Structures are given as C-alpha cells and as structure tokens.
Amino acid sequence: MKRLIALPLFAAALSISADLSAEALFVNDATVYTMSSQAVLQGADILIRDGRIKAVGSELPAPVDATVIEARGRPVTPGFFAGITQLGLVEISLEASSVDSELAIEGLRPEFDVSSAYNPHSSAVPVTRIEGYSWTLSGPSRAGSIVAGQGRPVSLDGSYASFLGGPVLFIDIGADASEQSGQSRAAQWMLLDQALAEAGSEQQWIPQPLLTLAGRQAMNRYRTGGITVFDADRASDILQVIEFAGRHGMKAVIGGGAEAWMVADRLAEAGVPVLVDPLLNLPGDFDQLGARLDNAAILHAAGVTVAFTGGDMHNARRLRQLAGNAVAAGLPYEAGLAGLTSNPAVIFELGDYTGTLEAGGRADLVIWSGDPLEVTTVADQVVIDGNPIEMVSRQTLLRDRYLDADPSVPRAYIKP
C-alpha cells in the first residue's frame, strides 16, 4: 500500500505525480458530499479502481495495491463544473491568432462546432483544473450571429479525447444580439423560426435559405433531443424561449437569466433549467433591470434546476466563489454545491458522468482544505478519472520561481 497524504501545502501536492500510474486509489476518512441520496457522509472512505468509484462508505478496507489519500476529515466533493467557458479554445482573449471560439462568417451557421478546435494543452486548462474543476461546457463565444454554434462538455483531464457528452447548441437572444437580427429582437424569433422550418423541411432545395445543408442537419438535432442553451436575460425573452422551445420540441436551458426569478414558476412548470451568474445585481443593460442577488435562491425555491456559470474563461476558477455568494444570498448550501456538481451533469445529460460520488460513477473528485464554497479554501488534491492530478500549472511554476525573495542566480535558471 502506498501512503500518500495530500497536505495543505503546495509542495506536498507536487509529490503525487509519482503515483499517477496506480490502479487503485483510496480516500481515507473524508467528509463526503455525495450529492446523491446519501447526502453527506462523515468519516467516510472512497475506493476507486480503473477510473470508477467502487465504493463509498465507512470503514472500507483499503486494497494493498491502492494509493491512499489521507483526507483527515476534509470535505470531498465531485469535481466541479467550471460553467460555460471557452477553455481550450482561447489562450489570450485579445490575440485573435489564439482564439478559436468565434466564427466571423456572416449568417446562421449552427454547424459551427468548436469541439474540433479544443486544445487540451491550453495553459488555462491546468490553471482551472487544479482549483477543483474537472469539467466545463466549452462553447462558442457570442459574436456575429444569434446562433453562435455548438460546443461540448469536456473533461479537463488534459487528454485529446476528453468529451463527456453530446453537442450543445448556443443561441443568443436579446439586446446584445439585436445587431445580428436587423436591430430587433422580434427578428431573432423570425429568423429562428425560419431556420427550424428549414431544418425540418423534407425539401432538398429551399429558395433563399438561411441555412446551408450542413446547417439544416445540425439544427435538426436540436429539434430531436439535443440541448440548446438560450442566452437570455429579460423576463419576457425567457417566456418567449419557453414558448418557442415548446413549439419546436427543443430542450431549452437558459444561460444568464438575470430576470429569470420573475418567471420562476413558468420555468419550473416547463422544466427549463437555468445557468445563473449569481453576482448579477446591476442593470448591465435594459434586459437586466431586474437583476438581483437572490435570483438563484428564488429559482431554486420555485423548483427550477439551477446551475452556475460566470462567463469569464480565464478566471472560471472563481465559479465556486459565485456559488458561495448565491448561498450568502439565500440559496440553501446543498443547492449551492449541486449547482456546481450534480445539477449541471443532469442538465447536460452526461450519462456516466453524474456529478455525484456513488459506486459505479466516474471518479472525478476534489479534496478541499475546508468549505468548498469559501474564498479561504483551496483544492488540496484533484482526482480526475481516478487519477490524482499533478497540482501544477504555469502559474504555480511562476510563483515558485519568484518565491525566493533574493535568489543567488537569475530567475531564468530557477526551474521549479
């Protein structure tokens, strides 16, 4: 048995890399937030083998071949969802040569799928991963069209084949998209109706089409089961989304939803989940006049499935701070955690990735130094697909290079 202690010191965390090949992993004596019907288990152990959780419970025997992480009562959660981001698609936002999330071709091109541009070696992937995030919905950024394109849920394990679920379509509704629809949001629905009519049409050739043939095929997926994220803030726009999605048989998710709380009952009734930015409390534009901090709390109380998104790709790691703020504004604590774990997994139908810690599930988990939603807490150890990851990023290496206040050699020779 290899003993391994994830100490609350970055230096100790580095030593884990040697054990990456271990087949079995055993987390001993943790406070396990299962995010399942088992709720929170105190003093519990987790047995992991071949990337799967084999057992969660008290007094489990540790296999002789297992690498052991001593949790010492610290909280353990499923790996967190980093929100809708452009992770792996953008290195530096203002450098166009390093940005693959935007399509500058005019018109509606739902067939634009950013997944083929995903780069697991982007420096932002480990920067995000070591803070407790094991997956994101990597999607197109909104520009140039009300149909931004498609993205995919992706594991932040740094591998090439890291997609967790099927494609998701992104549609942008409201003031910030009105330039792309002839200056009126009414035309957004007009164009989308036309696009869906083309997608569902039996005719091979359509005069003056909005969509290419590939676009029709892509769009058709979202009439027959695919998930569409509608970025919408204004309450009246959100009601239009519910009506539109119902009429076309689409599975809608609201992204943003600054005024979603005003139509919480309608969202609950229609079974439409919301990805909330819980810090929105200012009228950023006239679609957000009703923005308020207890948006998530009100939606949750009405029975809406709530998850979180923050909109910032490089700093996606602060999403748990956003969730903490939602809790401070009245959201029950468990719901705050669910918005980063089980709820997004359910919303995006991730199949074997459940956002819970249960036997049979994928072993993505985090050992935290304290309350996972607290700003004074850090991720002590992240496990993705059963592997304790190296808790290193370009930023920790820079830190370690500059930590010595008075080095004897130029810092270029310090290679941590």
Next chain:
Amino acid sequence: MKIRQILTTLAACWAAGPFAAVGEPYPSTYEPLPSGPVLIVNATLLTGTGTRLDNASMLIADGRIQAIADVAENIESGGVDIDSAQLIDAGGRWVTPGLIDVHSHLGVYASPNVKAHSDGNEATAPVTAQVWAEHSIWPQDPGFSRALAGGVTAMHILPGSANLIGGRGVTVKNVPSLSYQRMKFPGAPHSLKMACGENPKRVYGERMQTPSTRMGNVAGYRAEWIAAQKYILDWESYEKRVSEGDSDMDPDATPERDLKLETLAGVLQGEILVHMHCYRADEMMTILDMAEEFGYRVSAFHHAVEAYKIAGELAEHGACGALWADWWGFKAEAYDGIQENIALVDRPEGGCAIVHSDSEEGIQRLNQEAAKAMTRGRRAGLDIPPERAIRWITSNAAKSLGIQEQTGTLEPGKMADVVIWNGDPFSVYAQADQVFVDGRLMYDRADPALQPVSDFELGQQPGASE
C-alpha cells in the same frame, strides 16, 4: 499697478497651479450628514494599522473616531456625553475601516452600460491630460449604492486606459448625491491616470497614429514631460519678472494657460499623484526610470499582474501595487498573472499592496478578493493574518490616494468611515451589516429605509416587491 497686483497674487499661489488664486475650481461641497455619537462595544476591531483588538469598544462623535479601548469602561470620552450615545453591541462581530477602492469607473462607465453612458475614455488623442474624470461622473449610477452595501466608503474614479495620459482622476466619498462635487473627498489631492503597454498602442496604432509600439509609448510620455518642464519654467521666469517689479512688462507677456500642461506641471511639482495602468514588470521598471528622469513619483501601478516579479523595486521606490486577486490572460500583458501577486507585493519592507476592482461587480466584494489573496499568500508560506490583509483595502489604498491622514484606519481623529460586518469579513458569506460615512449610518442591511436607490432605479425593478 492693478495688473501687477493680480500677477503678484498669482505668483504667490503658483504652488497650487497658476490660476489657483481664483480658488480651487469645481471644489468639494461635500458635507457630512449630521450624526449623533455612537458607541460600539464588544467588537472585533481590525484597525487598518495592522492591529486586531478583540472585545474592543469604539466611540464615534462629530463624525470622527473619538476613542478606542479594550473595554467600554476605558473609553476616553473626550467631553462626549457617552450616555447619550447610541449603543451598538457588536456581539463579537468584526468592525473595519470603510473600504476604499483605488480603481473605479463608477459614474464614468455607469450602469446600464449603454452608449450614452460611455464617458470614461477620451480616446481622441493619446494625451488628454486636460480632461477630468469628475466631469463625466453620473451620480445616479446604481453601482454606487451596490458598492456601499459592500462596505465601500470612498473610491478613486479614473478615466480609462486608452490613452498614454488619460486625464485626472478624482477621489469621492461614497454617498448618494446629485452632483460629484457633493461627493468629492475634501482635501484629497488630484490624480493623473496614465497607461502603459497594449491599450494605447493598440488604440492609436490601429489608426496608424503614434503610439503604435511600446517605444512609441515612452517617447510620447517623455515629450509631454519636456513640454511640462518648459511650461513651469515659462511661468517661473514670468513670476520672477513680476516679483522683481519689472515695470516694462507687457501684460500680454503672461504665459498662456494650458489645461493639459497645467495638469502635467502639477505632477512634476508633486501636487498631483500619478496612478499608472501597467502590467509588465519590465515596463514598470522603464516607468520608474522615467519618473527619475523627470523628478516625480509613481503613487501606484494599477493592475500590475507582474508586480510580484519586482516587488522589492516597487517597495524601494515607494510605489504601491493596486492589484486583482486572480484576473489574468485576457491579453498578452496579463498572461503571467498569479494568485500570490498581492501577497508577494506586500512582503518586502515598505511594500504597499492594494486590492482594487476596476469593476462594478468587484467593488462590491473587495473583502472577498482580499481573502483570496490572503489565502494564497498563506499557502505560499507567508504569515498574513486578517489584521495585515485588511490594510490592502483600507490604509494602503488611502495612502496611495493621499488621504491617509483622514481615513483608512480606525484611529482617534480619523473620519468615522466604519463597517460592521456580520462576521469575519474574509469570507464569502460576509455581509456588511452597517456602513458609516463620517459617523453617519448610510447603509443598514436590516433596514430598507437605509438602502439608497438611485433615480434611475426608481420604479425600474418590476416584481421586486413580490
């Protein structure tokens, strides 16, 4: 003779700028709202001086902090009738100085973020030292009340960073008002916003104008400082002739007043504080040399994601680093950001780290940003208790703005800018329960009557009462 008298008066007042004789233009008309004495007992005080006092008491009267003591009985009343004071039993809650944000665009980039509210960058020429951010402030920006709920009692509002020299900034008290003059922090020095790096060279380079490179940036600043030096000399030689009673003097020989050069001259004469947007370590080193060349000081480098690489040099120069806890990567000069930046800038003797926001959201949570930076510093092995970290959002900020004699700490004689938190402010769950500005309770989380609403927001939140 009459003309000469006027000129002599002008000369005598040169230290405040050539035309200060007519009085400070756009003066502060801020007046604290009336307040009675308040006695806070049983509080956990973070004084902003690096000290933590448990179970402490603090007496506020006449808008000022009168006394602080370990227990209420030891309060030196200084003639204040303590029995008449409103008693607040903090019950162990934490009390800090009012928070100060040294980098805000509230009012100049107001919410809602419509075109009509875009008043922060006079991006029509690379040097616009003649513009003053205060002339763009819309006091009805709903962001002010949100910042107040976050415990912010003063802020420094700046022009944007499109220009090499963007114009003057202004420090205000965070009180609801109809005009910025009634918010303007009394006695606060003016500031000058400058910018390094990508923004100016991008904005003007794309127009095929100078600057289009970093070397163009530096040439641009230097040319302006040289012009400002000449402006000072022109006025000095003119004043000398006036004071020597040069009877042949032609009244038309009065040097022409130039708003741009007046501001730059104010910097070289040490009256206007330089706040400079600058990300990269190497660029900050260039700027420190330029400050040496022209004989001024940089009060603070803002954003400065690479400040940790030159923390010692910044401390030596006396330049603060006004920083984010974790922003990075949005442009090349922000690529090397690390979460230990603030803690490492704080580390050297004389280091001056500040947590700033540059954001209408971030200004509401300066305490959380400081908490993250504190945590990262501790994890890197630095000893940073809360009483040290609170300085990053209070006294260090006040120091960089030149208002440290008036606010930023809980000490007798200081303005009673005070926040009572519902618990440890270094927490995601922390909320400001009560916020005092100059001793007057301006925000109370439990009392909707003490939660200001701007004209813009009145009637704008349909369903808010549901």
